[in-house]
Amino acid sequence: MSATGRTGPDAPDASEIAALCRDADFVRFVAHADGDALAATGLIARALSDAGVPFQASVARSGNLARPDNTDDVTTLLVGGTHPSYDGAIAASTEPASVLAEAAARELAADPDPVLALAGVVAAEGHPSEYAEVLDRAQSRDLVTQRPGVGIPTADLANGLAHTTLAHASFSGNEGAVTASLADLELPVDLDTRAQRRLASLLALETVSADGATPRAAEAVERALHPHATDGPFTTVEGFADVLDVVAREAPGTALALALGHDVKTPALDAWRAHAKRAHTALRGATTGRYDGLFVARIESAEGEPAPVRTTARLLRDFRSPEPVALVVSEGKAAACATEEQGQIGEQMATAATAVSGTGGGRDRQGYAEFEADVSASEFVTAFREAQ
Template identity: 40%
Template sequence: MSTDGRTAEPPSAARAIESAGFVRLVARADGDALAASGLVARALADRATPFQVTIGRTVAERTDRAAASDPETDRSGDVTLVVGTADADRPQIGATDRPATLDACEIVRDLGATPDPVLALAGLTAAGTDPGAGESEWLLEAARDRDLVERRPGLVVPTRDPIDGIAHSTRVRAPWSGDPSATRKALAAVAPAAVDDPDALDADGHRAIGSAVALDVVGADDATATAAETIQRALRPYATPDGPFATIGGYADVLAATARTEPGTGAALAMGHDAADAARSAWCDYGRRAHAALADASTGRYDGLFVVGVADGPVEAIARVVAGYRSLEPVVLAVGNGEAALAAHDESLGATVEAVARELAGETDRTVEYDAARRRGFLRYDAAVDESTIVETVRALQ
C-alpha cells in the first residue's frame, strides 16, 4: 500500500517530457496538484505536444491510471508523469511535503516557458503556503511586475460579490456561514455597498467587511483559540483584477473544490479553458454542502482527536473547517458515509493515513483506499463499516 514510484527531480522530468510524443498527467485530487498539472499542460500545449490530464481521488486510482496502457497511444516516446503519489514505476512530482506547484514551475521553466504566476500562486495557496513565502517569492514578484495582483483589505473569496463569496467559503466559519441571506443581513450595516452594488465596494468597505467577519468568527459560541489564527490567514487577500476569480485565495479554493467534486471542470480551468463559471458554481455548492453538514453534525472529543460525524457532505472540507475553527484537539477526523478525512494544523498525517488504511483493510477484510498530502488525509471504505471502527483505528494509530 506504500507509494514506491520514482520521485522525479524537475530537471529530469522536464527532459523526459521535452522529447515525449505524448504525455499523460495523472494528478492527485487537490488544488495544488491540479494547478501543477495545469501549468505543465499549458507548457505542453505551447510546444504542440499532445497530452492528457486525469485526476485520481486515491493512491489506488492514480496507480491504476498511471500503470494502464492505451493501445491507441501506447507507443515509444510516451511519458506518464504522476502529480502526487502512486504505486507505479512512473516519475512523480509533489510526492513529498514540497508543493507540486513548485516542481511544476521548475519543469515549465526548464521547457523554456513561463509559468502563469496567478495559477501558480493559487496552487501554492491551496497547498497551505502563503503567496510569496519561501521559494515562491519570485512568483509573487512576477505577478506584481505585470500588475496581475494587488494587496487589499477584505477576505480571500473567489467572487466579485463578497456576500456570495463569504457565505460559501470554506476558509471561514461563522454563525451565518452557508446562508447568503443571513450573511447579507450580518454585513449590510457595516458595508451597504456589499449589498447594494458590489462593484462600488472600495477599500474601506472591504476593510469593514473583513473586520466584521473576523469579529463574528472569533465571537461565535463554539469558536476555539485557533479561530483567530485561521481567520487572519483569510484576510488581506491578493486581488486579481484581471484573473478568473477575485483573489488568489479564492482561486485556490475553487481549484480544491473542483478537484474533489468536478475534476473535469477543474482540469479544464487549470489548463486555461473557459471554465470559470462552471468551476465557481461547483465551488459554491461545495461550500454550501460543507456548512449545511456541519450544522447537523455530531461531535466527539478524545485525547488528541476531535471527531465529526456527518450524514452527507464533503468530508475533507468539513475536516479542514473544523480544524481551523472548532476543534479543541490537534487532529480532526470527519466521518461520513463510506468516506473519512483527517486534518491537522501542524502534524504531518501521511504515514498515519496509510497505516489507518492498512489496518482497516485487515480488520474489515474489505478494500480501503486512501490519499494523503501534507496535513490532510482521505479514506474511502465500504459504507457498511461502522463509524466506531474508523474512530478507534485512527485513535490507535495517530
C-alpha cells in the same frame, strides 16, 4: 513553510521533471484531487501544449493513486504525491507542487501563469509571500495586487462570504444571514480601503466568535484576509485557490478544465457554491467526539448528495478541533486532516481502511478512505485510532 504532502528529499526537482516531459512522446497525468495538484497539472500541461507534446490528464478522487492500466507506452506522472508505479512525480517536498511545476514549465521554455501557481500555493496552505520569485513575476506583469479585504472569488460579497471555505463563520453557508450582516455595515457601492477593512473585520469576528470556535480559528481565518486581487476569472488569488481546491473534489473534470485555462468559470462557481454549502452545513450539524490527539465528526449526507468529507475535515481541523488531528466520517467514506506538526495521516488512513476491507491513502497531513456503507462510523473510528 506550510505546504502539505511533503514527500522528502527524494522528490524530483524541476529539471528532472522537465527532462522527463521533454523526452516523452505522450504524457499521462494523474492528479491528486486538490487545488495544488490541479494547479501543477495545469502549469505543466500548458507547457507541453506549447511544446507540441500530446498529453492526457485525469483526477484521482479515491485514496488509491496506483498507476492506471493501459499506460505502458506513455510517460506517466503522478501530481501531488509519489507512487513507485509511475515514471515520475510532481510532488511537494520543500515547496508546493504548483511552485515545482511552475519552475519545470520555465525549464521547458514556457511562460507559465504565475497567478495559477500562486493559487496552488494558497491551496497548499501556503502564502504567496513565501514564494517571492513567483509573486514578483505576477506583480511585475500587473497580474496581482495585495489589498485589504477578503479573499473571495466573486465580486458578489454575500455570495463569496457565504460560500468561502477559507473560513467557517457563524453565517457560513447562509447567504441571507451574510446579506443581513452586510446591510448593517452600510458599505459604499465602490469599496474603498476602509470598507475592505471592515469586511475583513466582519469575517474575522464572525469566525472567532462562532459557537464552538477554537483558538486555532483566529490563525486559520488569516488565509482569507489581505488577499491578492487579480483581473483573472476570479477576483482574488485566494478565491481562485478556494474554487480550484473545492471543485477538484466536487466536479474534477471542471476543475481540470479550469486549471488548463478553459472558460469554465460559471460551472466552477456553481460547483463551488453547492459543495461549500454542504460542507458548512455538515460541520454545523456534526456529531463530535474527542479522544487523545483526535477530534471526530460524524456527518450525514444532505438531500441525497454525498457528504463532502475532505473539505469538512479541513474546516473541522482549522475551526472546531481542539486536537491536532481531525477525522470526519460519513456513509462509506472518511477523511482526516492534521496540523503541520503531525504526519503519517495518509498511512494511517490506508491502514484503517484495510482493517474494514476498504481502500485509503493520502499524504503526511491529509488522508481519505472509502469502504462499504454497512461499516459503521464507530468501526472506522476504532480502526483509525488503532492505526495512530
